[in-house]
Amino acid sequence: MKPKTADKIATGVIVTFSLLIVGLLLGLLGFILFRGLSHISWSFLTSVPQTIRAGGGIGPQLFNSLFLLVLTLIITIPLGLGAGIYMAEYAKPGKITGGIRLVVEVLSSFPSIVVGLFGLLLIVNTFGFGFSLFSGALVLTIFNLPLMVRVTEQAFRGVPKEQKEAGLALGLSKWKIITSVLLPVALPSLVTGTVLAAGRVFGEAAALLFTAGMSTPRLDFTDWNPLSPTSPINPFRPAETLAVHIWKINSEGLAPDAAAIAAGASAVLVILVLVFNLVARWLGRIVYRAFTASKVME
Amino acid sequence: MKVKKQSPVLIQKHHLEDWVGRIYTTFCVSLLVIIIVSMIYFVASKGLATFFTNGVHVEDFLFGTKWDPNGENPLFGALPFIVGSFATSLLAALIASPLSICASLFMTEIVPSWGKRILQPVIELLAGIPSVVYGFVGLTVIVPLLRDTFPGQGIGVAAGAIVLSVMILPTITSITTDALSSLPKGLKESSYALGATRWQTISSVIIPTVLPSILTGIVLGMARAFGEALAVQMVIGNAPHIPQSLFQSASTLTSIITLNMGNTVMGSVQSNALWSMALALMVMTFIFVIIVRLLERRHRI
Numbered sequence: 138m139k140p141k142t143a144d145k146i147a148t149g150v151i152v153t154f155s156l157l158i159v160g161l162l163l164g165l166l167g168f169i170l171f172r173g174l175s176h177i178s179w180s181f182l183t184s185v186p187q188t189i190r191a192g193g194g195i196g197p198q199l200f201n202s203l204f205l206l207v208l209t210l211i212i213t214i215p216l217g218l219g220a221g222i223y224m225a226e227y228a229k230p231g232k233i234t235g236g237i238r239l240v241v242e243v244l245s246s247f248p249s250i251v252v253g254l255f256g257l258l259l260i261v262n263t264f265g266f267g268f269s270l271f272s273g274a275l276v277l278t279i280f281n282l283p284l285m286v287r288v289t290e291q292a293f294r295g296v297p298k299e300q301k302e303a304g305l306a307l308g309l310s311k312w313k314i315i316t317s318v319l320l321p322v323a324l325p326s327l328v329t330g331t332v333l334a335a336g337r338v339f340g341e342a343a344a345l346l347f348t349a350g351m352s353t354p355r356l357d358f359t360d361w362n363p364l365s366p367t368s369p370i371n372p373f374r375p376a377e378t379l380a381v382h383i384w385k386i387n388s389e390g391l392a393p394d395a396a397a398i399a400a401g402a403s404a405v406l407v408i409l410v411l412v413f414n415l416v417a418r419w420l421g422r423i424v425y426r427a428f429t430a431s432k433v434m435e
Numbered sequence: 436m437k438v439k440k441q442s443p444v445l446i447q448k449h450h451l452e453d454w455v456g457r458i459y460t461t462f463c464v465s466l467l468v469i470i471i472v473s474m475i476y477f478v479a480s481k482g483l484a485t486f487f488t489n490g491v492h493v494e495d496f497l498f499g500t501k502w503d504p505n506g507e508n509p510l511f512g513a514l515p516f517i518v519g520s521f522a523t524s525l526l527a528a529l530i531a532s533p534l535s536i537c538a539s540l541f542m543t544e545i546v547p548s549w550g551k552r553i554l555q556p557v558i559e560l561l562a563g564i565p566s567v568v569y570g571f572v573g574l575t576v577i578v579p580l581l582r583d584t585f586p587g588q589g590i591g592v593a594a595g596a597i598v599l600s601v602m603i604l605p606t607i608t609s610i611t612t613d614a615l616s617s618l619p620k621g622l623k624e625s626s627y628a629l630g631a632t633r634w635q636t637i638s639s640v641i642i643p644t645v646l647p648s649i650l651t652g653i654v655l656g657m658a659r660a661f662g663e664a665l666a667v668q669m670v671i672g673n674a675p676h677i678p679q680s681l682f683q684s685a686s687t688l689t690s691i692i693t694l695n696m697g698n699t700v701m702g703s704v705q706s707n708a709l710w711s712m713a714l715a716l717m718v719m720t721f722i723f724v725i726i727v728r729l730l731e732r733r734h735r736i
Contacts, residue, residue: 144632151545154537155554161601162557165564165572172575219463227460237464240471243724246655247474247717248662250689254696254713255474258481262701279470286467310449312456333563340565343664343689347696383567384665387574396575403568410563 166407173404176397182405185355186382187392195402197353200369201270201376202339202409205349208274208372209338213281214331220282221289226315245283252280253344261348268375273349277338284337288330292323321428329421336413340406342380350375351385379406475717482714485511485707496711502675502691504705511708513688515677517715519592520687522678523667524660526596527603532653534600535607536642543615544637554608562605570669573598578670587682590672595687598666603656610655614648615641651730658723662716664689688712 184194224241228234256276266272296319304314353376357367366374377385383402386395485491491511499512538558542551577597582589622644626636642649672684673694692709699706 140632140635144634147634147637148545151537151540154534155541155545155550158534158538158561158604159553159557162561165601166560168572168576169568216463216466219460220467222456223460223464227457228464237467239724239728240467242727243720244467244471246658246662246720246724248664248689248720250662250664250692251478251713251716251720252474254692254710255477257696258477259473279474282467282470310452310456312452313449315456336563340563340567342565342567343693346693351697380565380567383571384669387567387571387669399571400575403571406565406568410565411560414560414563 169400169403169407172400173402173407176401177404181401186398193392193394193398195379195382195398195405197356197369198377198379198382198402199405200356201349201353202378202380204370205270205273205277205345205376205378206335206338208270209277209281210331210335212274212278213285213334216278217282217285218289218327221286222293222315224286224290225293226311226319241283241286244279245287249280249341249344252276253347255279256344257347266373268348268350268352269373270349270376271372273345273376273378274372276344276348277341280341280344281334281338284334285331288334289323289327292326292330293319295326296322324428325421325425328424329417332413332417332420336410336417339409339413340380342378342384345378345381346384349378349381351377351381353377478710478714478717481707481710482717483711485704485711489704489707491704491708496708500677504708509704511704513708513712513715515675516686516688516691516712518677519595519671519685520661520689522592522685523595523599523671523687524657526592526681527599527660528607528653528657530596530600531604531607531656532649535604535652535656536611536649538604538608539611539615540637542612544633544641558605558608561601562609566602566663566666567669569598569602570666573666573670581682585682587680588672588684589682590670590684591680591682592671592678592685593681594670595667595685596681598670599660599663602663602666603660606656606659607649607652610652611645611649614645614652618644647730647733651727654723654726654730658720661719661723662689664693668693688716692716 181194182199183196185196186198187193224234224237228237253276256272256279260266260272260275261268266275293315300318300322301314304318309318354367354374356369357365358369360368361370362368363370363372365371368374379402383399383406386392386399386402392398485496486493496511496513497517498514499510500514501510501512502515503510538554542554573594577594578589580589581587581591581594585593618641622640623636626640631640667687668690671687671690673686673690674684675686675691678685692712696706696709699709
């Protein structure tokens with residue numbers, strides 16, 4: 138075969154496969170939204186699920202997912218920031234730093250179900266937090282921490298050296314430079330990274346089966362006492378998230394319209410993920426403008 | 436200016452600040468180490484209890500083909516699940532790799548200008564779609580499709596591998612794309628200068644140079660496929676035997692843990708056997724990480 142012909146064929150194959158992937162995504166999104174959107178209504182989003190009868194909603198699950206996300210972020214952000222800053226600013230190249238890097242790498246590649254089982258053993262049983270939002274948030278923290286560390290480290294390393302040197306020349310302490318010079322500059326990429334990581338929390342289910350539980354108590358949305366067992370904002374109650382709910386109705390759903398509920402819930406989940414993606418970019422750009430007085434993102 | 440106020444108090448504050456920062460960040464980092472050490476300890480102690488406390492033989496567990504924990508003479512052979520895990524993740528990598536490599540080449544070599552602008556968000560969105568949604572789509576689209584075209588019920592290794600291949604596509608693509616776009620320009624240009632066509636350049640210069648990175652991507656993709664639980668569990672059928680064909684119901688380590696962990700009593704042999712599977716997953720993760728590390732070492736040009 139002539140090299141020119143081979144080149145044309147190869148280019149054709151590459152373009153076809155690439156278009157196939159684009160088509161795959163469009164097909165996926167189209168299918169999920171087309172199947173799901175017709176089931177989404179206000180009552181579907183707010184009402185409680187039914188076990189045997191048709192017509193159940195996903196209200197508590199949706200709330201649980203959002204609440205769990207907030208809890209996880211409250212725990213993850215300070216820890217991930219701290220560890221990331223250590224890696225970017227304090228760690229000296231050497232065996233220990235290499236070891237920590239390996240730990241982050243291994244931690245991020247652990248299967249989520251193993252992390253979930255560890256949570257079941259340590260947090261749910263040994264520490265006695267039971268199946269609760271708090272246990273779920275702790276496990277999601279383990280799950281998300283490596284990502285946060287990497288995002289933070291990259292964001293801090295991305296700050297031009299001159300900024301730090303200027304701070305040092307002014308005689309500021311290292312910590313002061315980190316918090317008031319480097320952090321604001323790194324903030325846009327931090328925000329983008331955090332929101333993207335948060336989006337991942339949203340879809341996570343395997344780790345939550347064994348920690349946040351597969352059931353939700355009947356919630357009383359007028360009860361805002363965080364210690365009451367039926368209060369929606371009580372972090373120590375069991376909670377089934379949207380992703381777990383989708384899994385559950387697909388594997389053991391008894392309601393006659395289980396497929397429809399799964400389709401609706403999947404559509405809601407995908408829309409939320411899309412929103413998170415957009416918000417991440419948008420927030421990043423806004424923060425960038427606010428902190429640099431510049432109009433273009435680098 | 437504040438220079439005049441350079442009193443000992445200010446210097447102390449300065450040092451104090453530094454101490455707080457250092458202690459805080461060190462604490463955060465040590466937490467990571469503590470987490471991983473305790474994770475290894477707890478999973479290993481539970482997983483090894485099957486062999487040390489309950490007296491199940493390691494080779495019976497690894498190579499036993501029969502899983503019958505409730506039988507009169509309980510058997511804990513995990514081979515069907517190990518085979519299922521490897522079969523699905525290998526197949527998924529086989530399907531996803533060519534697609535991913537083509538997508539990366541499209542973004543970096545064919546039309547870098549707008550190719551990246553189209554495919555990058557597509558890849559990111561594919562990575563962002565939750566695994567349960569993939570499972571749901573697999574269950575409602577792929578399983579019926581397979582049922583209609585092939586013998587069998589549609590659920591099985593093939594369905595699992597197809598679902599997984601879409602899930603690991605972003606992993607392989609993004610790593611390959613990164614490697615391709617960090618390639619020194621002179622390499623390509625000298626190949627073109629010798630009169631090579633684009634495909635000749637790609638196949639005999641570019642691909643061999645970035646091969647370790649491509650393999651890294653494939654291994655990481657396989658690692659993800661190996662550990663994925665719910666999406667696979669939904670489409671694979673979960674029968675506890677070694678499948679005879681791709682379209683027969685099977686199980687993976689993750690799917691069997693997902694389904695059974697809730698129904699066993701903590702501390703029982705059956706529960707411990709499931710923990711042994713979790714330990715096997717963990718060991719596999721380590722092996723994948725080691726392979727990636729070795730590949731990365733080779734990549735240093």
